[in-house]
Amino acid sequence: MQSCSRKKDTFVSRNFHALGTRYNILYNGELALERGKLAINDEFTENFWELLPIERMNISEDVFLPGETRNADFERAEEKAIKAIQKHGMNINGKEKNYQIDEAYLLLGKSRYYDQRFVPALAAFNNILNKYPTSDKINQVKIWREKSNIRLDNNRVAVKKLKRLLEEEQGVIEGQDLADASAALAQAYMNIKAKDSALTQLAIAAEHTKVKREKARYHFIRGQLFNEFGLRDSANVEFDVVIDMHRQIPRGFYINAHLEKSKNFDTTEGDLLAFEEYLAELEENRENRPFLDKIYYRIAEYHRQQLSDSLAEAYYNKSLRKTTSDKYLRALNYETLGNMYFDRNIYKTAGAYYDSTMTAMQPNTKSFRVIKKKRENLEDVIYYEGIARANDSILHIVSLSKEEQLTIYAAYVEELKAKAIEEEELREKEEQKRKNAMASSPTNPRIASTNVTKGKGGALPDAGFNQNSRGGSFYFYNPSTVAYGKNEFVNLWGDRKLQDNWRLSNDRAGIKTTSPDVVAESKEEDTRFNPDVYLASLPTEQTEIDSIAKERNFAYYQLGIIYKEKFKELELSKIRFESLLKNNPEERLVLPSKYNLYKIYLEFGLNRKAEAMKVDIVSNYPNSRYAEILLNPQSELAKDESSPEFIYTKLYEQFTNQDYIAVITESEKQIKRLEGNDIVPKFEILKASARGRLYGLEAYKEGVNYIALTYPNTEEGKKAQDILDRALPDLEKKDFISxxxxxxxxxxxxxxxxxxxxxxxxxxxxxxxxxxxxxxxxxxxxxxxxxxxxxxxxxxxxxxxxxxxxxxxxxxxxxxxxxxxxxxxxxxxxxxxxxxxxxxxxxxxxxxxxxxxx
The missing domain is CATH 3.30.70 (Alpha-Beta Plaits)
Incomplete structure (x- = not known):
C-alpha cells in the first residue's frame, strides 16, 4: 500500500484514490442524496392557488443545533463526501491530484443545500471555485452557488453572477446546465419582483430541460405570470403545453392547467354550451376523481358568475363533501357559501359558515382576522335583524282590522293542524313498521312454531331456537320467545301490578288515565290551535305599540350603520335608512340617517338624491355638525368642540383629574343627546367608572351590568360582561388583610x-x-x-x-x-x-x- 500513498504523485496512486472515491464512497453518498431528494419531493405539496416556486422544496423555520440534521440521508451523503475528502484527498505541493475531490465537494455542498444549511453549502461551493477552477463541473458549481445565494436572499448578487455566467459561457453551457441556470435566474428575478424578466428565463429553462416534470412546472409558472399581467391568450398557450403533456407529468399539473385555462374563458362572448360540456367532461373523467374538490369548486364559480345560485350552492357543497387536505379550498367554499347566505339575509346560516371557514384557516393570519371580525360583526346583524323582523311583524298585524287579524291567525292555525296531523301520521307509520318488523322476526313464536323439522325424535325446534338441557320445545324453554311474549303483554296491557283482578285494575304504568288534571292539560295543549289566543297576545296599549316601533326604528338605524361601516354593503344600508325615515322615527335618528343616506347616494352616483338630501340637512338643521361638514368639508371636525370625540376626550381628562361629579353629570347629558351614536357606550363606561370611584363598588357594578345588558353587541358591552365575569368576584372581597x-x-x-x-x-x-x-x-x-x-x-x-x-x-x-x-x-x-x-x-x-x- 506504500505505492498508493496520498503523498506520492504517481499514476497508480492517483488512479487508486480516484477510483476508490468514485465507485465506493461517492457512489453511496449520491445514492443517499437521491433518497433524500425523493423524501423532500414527497413532503412537498404544490399550492396551485399561488405562484409556484421554481424548486420543489419546503423551507423550514425550525432551528437545529450543531450536529442535528433534518434528514438522515443528507447527513449520510455529507459524511460520505467528507470521508472522500479526508481519506482520498491528494493535496501535494498545494495542488489536488485526485480529480474526484471536486465531485466530493459538490456532493458536500448539495447535501448541505438540501438540508437547508445554506451558509455551509455556500462555503463548499466556494471551496471548489477557489481550489479547482479547471474542474469540468465548474459551471454546475457556479449555478449551485447562486442557488444558495438566492436562498440566503442575496438575489441581486445571484442575478449579476448568473447573467455573467450565461454571457461568458454562451455556447458552452447547454442542456440541463443551461436549464438549471436559467431557472435559478428566473427565481431570482421573481424574488426581486422583476417578473417580466423571469418569463424569458423560464422559456429558456423549459426548452432545454430534459425532465418532463420540470418542463411542465416552468410552462405552468409562465401561464401564471401571463395571467398576472392580464395576457390571457398567452397564458392559455402555456397551459395548453402542460395539458398536451398529459400522462407524462403529475396529474396535478394536468388538472390545474385545465382549471386555470377555464378561468380565462370569456363568458360574455364564448360558447357557453361548449364550455359547460368541457367542465362536465372534467367532472366525469374517472382519472380526475382525486381532484373533484377543485373541479366542483370551479363549476360552482362558473354557475355563480351566471347567477345560478342554486346550482352554485350545490357544487360548493359537493366540493366540501369530497375528502380533501386542501384547507385553503375548504375555507374558500365555506366563506363563499357564507357570503351567499349573507347576501340573502340569512344571517345565522352565514355565521355558521364563517365559523367553519375559520376552522379551515391558520389562526393569527390577516385573512383569519378579517373573517373573525366579520363573524363578530355578524352577531350585531343577527341581533338587530331579529328585532326588526319580529317588531315589523307585530306592527303589521296590529295595524290590521280584527277581521283581518282573525283571518291570518285562522290560516296559521290550519297550517299548524295540518302539520300536526302529518307528524302524527308519520309517527303511526313508523310505529306500524316497527310492529311489522317484530311480527316478521324469527323470534315470533307464531312463526317460529311452524319452523320445525322432522328428525328421529319427531318434531324438533328449528335451529333458530335455543333449547335447554331437556331438549324440549316448550314455550318457556326458549328465552327469545319469552322476551317477545313479555313485550307483547306490556304493549297490550301495560305494566300491570301482580295482584288479584289485574284485568279490571286501572293501575297500568305507562298508560295515561283520564283524570281531570290530564283532561285540563290536554285542553291547555290545544290552545295553540285557537286563533283567539294569538289575538289576545297582541299589544293593545298605544304606549306599548310605540315602544315596539321605537325599538324597531333603532334596530333599523343600527343595521344601516353596520352595513355601511362594517360590511360596506351600501345597498342594504340604503334600504334600512330609507325604511327608517318612512317609519316616523324619533328626532335623534333622523339627522344621522339623512347624512348617511347622502353619503351612500354619492357612492352610487345618485347625484340628484344626494343634492336633495344635502339641501334638506342644511335647511332644516343649519346649526348641526352635519350641516357644517356639508358646507365646509375641509374643516377638522374631530377638533370641533361640539364633536362627540372632542367632548369625550375632555371628559376623560376630567376623569383623570378626579372631577367625578362633573364627569357623571356631563356624561348623562351627552348620553341623552347622542343616543343612537356609536360613541354612547364609551360615555356609559366613563360614567360607570366615575360613579365607582365616587360611590364605591356597588355603584360601579350597577353601571357595568347596565352596559352589558343594554349594549351586548358592542365592544364596550362585551368588555363590561368580561368585567362582571372575571374582575368583580375578586374586587368584591371586603376583608382587610393583616x-x-x-x-x-x-x-x-x-x-x-x-x-x-x-x-x-x-x-x-x-x-x-x-x-x-x-x-x-x-x-x-x-x-x-x-x-x-x-x-x-x-x-x-x-x-x-x-x-x-x-x-x-x-x-x-x-x-x-x-x-x-x-x-x-x-x-x-x-x-x-x-x-x-x-x-x-x-x-x-x-x-x-x-x-x-x-
Missing amino acids: DDKAKNFNVVYQFSKNSDEDIDEFVKILDEEVAKIEYFDLSTSKDVYDENTIFVVVHGLKSIQGAEGFGVFLESGEKDKRGRPVKPRITKEYFAISSPNYAIIQRHKNLNAYLKLQ
Whole structure:
C-alpha cells in the first residue's frame, strides 16, 4: 500500500484514490442524496392557488443545533463526501491530484443545500471555485452557488453572477446546465419582483430541460405570470403545453392547467354550451376523481358568475363533501357559501359558515382576522335583524282590522293542524313498521312454531331456537320467545301490578288515565290551535305599540350603520335608512340617517338624491355638525368642540383629574343627546367608572351590568360582561388583610370639602417635608374618597410602624441649632394603612369599618 500513498504523485496512486472515491464512497453518498431528494419531493405539496416556486422544496423555520440534521440521508451523503475528502484527498505541493475531490465537494455542498444549511453549502461551493477552477463541473458549481445565494436572499448578487455566467459561457453551457441556470435566474428575478424578466428565463429553462416534470412546472409558472399581467391568450398557450403533456407529468399539473385555462374563458362572448360540456367532461373523467374538490369548486364559480345560485350552492357543497387536505379550498367554499347566505339575509346560516371557514384557516393570519371580525360583526346583524323582523311583524298585524287579524291567525292555525296531523301520521307509520318488523322476526313464536323439522325424535325446534338441557320445545324453554311474549303483554296491557283482578285494575304504568288534571292539560295543549289566543297576545296599549316601533326604528338605524361601516354593503344600508325615515322615527335618528343616506347616494352616483338630501340637512338643521361638514368639508371636525370625540376626550381628562361629579353629570347629558351614536357606550363606561370611584363598588357594578345588558353587541358591552365575569368576584372581597402580609404602607390625612382648610397649601408643605427624607422613595397624592371627603396620602413606606412613626416625626417638627424644638409645620391628624387595605376602603367606601379595627 506504500505505492498508493496520498503523498506520492504517481499514476497508480492517483488512479487508486480516484477510483476508490468514485465507485465506493461517492457512489453511496449520491445514492443517499437521491433518497433524500425523493423524501423532500414527497413532503412537498404544490399550492396551485399561488405562484409556484421554481424548486420543489419546503423551507423550514425550525432551528437545529450543531450536529442535528433534518434528514438522515443528507447527513449520510455529507459524511460520505467528507470521508472522500479526508481519506482520498491528494493535496501535494498545494495542488489536488485526485480529480474526484471536486465531485466530493459538490456532493458536500448539495447535501448541505438540501438540508437547508445554506451558509455551509455556500462555503463548499466556494471551496471548489477557489481550489479547482479547471474542474469540468465548474459551471454546475457556479449555478449551485447562486442557488444558495438566492436562498440566503442575496438575489441581486445571484442575478449579476448568473447573467455573467450565461454571457461568458454562451455556447458552452447547454442542456440541463443551461436549464438549471436559467431557472435559478428566473427565481431570482421573481424574488426581486422583476417578473417580466423571469418569463424569458423560464422559456429558456423549459426548452432545454430534459425532465418532463420540470418542463411542465416552468410552462405552468409562465401561464401564471401571463395571467398576472392580464395576457390571457398567452397564458392559455402555456397551459395548453402542460395539458398536451398529459400522462407524462403529475396529474396535478394536468388538472390545474385545465382549471386555470377555464378561468380565462370569456363568458360574455364564448360558447357557453361548449364550455359547460368541457367542465362536465372534467367532472366525469374517472382519472380526475382525486381532484373533484377543485373541479366542483370551479363549476360552482362558473354557475355563480351566471347567477345560478342554486346550482352554485350545490357544487360548493359537493366540493366540501369530497375528502380533501386542501384547507385553503375548504375555507374558500365555506366563506363563499357564507357570503351567499349573507347576501340573502340569512344571517345565522352565514355565521355558521364563517365559523367553519375559520376552522379551515391558520389562526393569527390577516385573512383569519378579517373573517373573525366579520363573524363578530355578524352577531350585531343577527341581533338587530331579529328585532326588526319580529317588531315589523307585530306592527303589521296590529295595524290590521280584527277581521283581518282573525283571518291570518285562522290560516296559521290550519297550517299548524295540518302539520300536526302529518307528524302524527308519520309517527303511526313508523310505529306500524316497527310492529311489522317484530311480527316478521324469527323470534315470533307464531312463526317460529311452524319452523320445525322432522328428525328421529319427531318434531324438533328449528335451529333458530335455543333449547335447554331437556331438549324440549316448550314455550318457556326458549328465552327469545319469552322476551317477545313479555313485550307483547306490556304493549297490550301495560305494566300491570301482580295482584288479584289485574284485568279490571286501572293501575297500568305507562298508560295515561283520564283524570281531570290530564283532561285540563290536554285542553291547555290545544290552545295553540285557537286563533283567539294569538289575538289576545297582541299589544293593545298605544304606549306599548310605540315602544315596539321605537325599538324597531333603532334596530333599523343600527343595521344601516353596520352595513355601511362594517360590511360596506351600501345597498342594504340604503334600504334600512330609507325604511327608517318612512317609519316616523324619533328626532335623534333622523339627522344621522339623512347624512348617511347622502353619503351612500354619492357612492352610487345618485347625484340628484344626494343634492336633495344635502339641501334638506342644511335647511332644516343649519346649526348641526352635519350641516357644517356639508358646507365646509375641509374643516377638522374631530377638533370641533361640539364633536362627540372632542367632548369625550375632555371628559376623560376630567376623569383623570378626579372631577367625578362633573364627569357623571356631563356624561348623562351627552348620553341623552347622542343616543343612537356609536360613541354612547364609551360615555356609559366613563360614567360607570366615575360613579365607582365616587360611590364605591356597588355603584360601579350597577353601571357595568347596565352596559352589558343594554349594549351586548358592542365592544364596550362585551368588555363590561368580561368585567362582571372575571374582575368583580375578586374586587368584591371586603376583608382587610393583616399588616404583616403587606409590603407598602401609606400615611393618610383626611379633609372635608366643606371645611375652611387649604388643601393645596397643605399638599405644598407636605411635599417640602417629604423631599427632606432621603432614605425613602416617598411620593404624595390627593385622592377623592367620596362627595365630601378628600385624602392627602404619603406613599412609599415599608412597614406599618414606619408609617405611624413617619406621622409622629412630621408632628414633632425639627430642632434648632441649640437643640430646642421648632414649631412643627404639620400637626393634622392622620392614620396609617397598608396599600392593599387602602385600595379596599377606596373600593368599598368602608373607612369607618377600618378605623374601628385600629
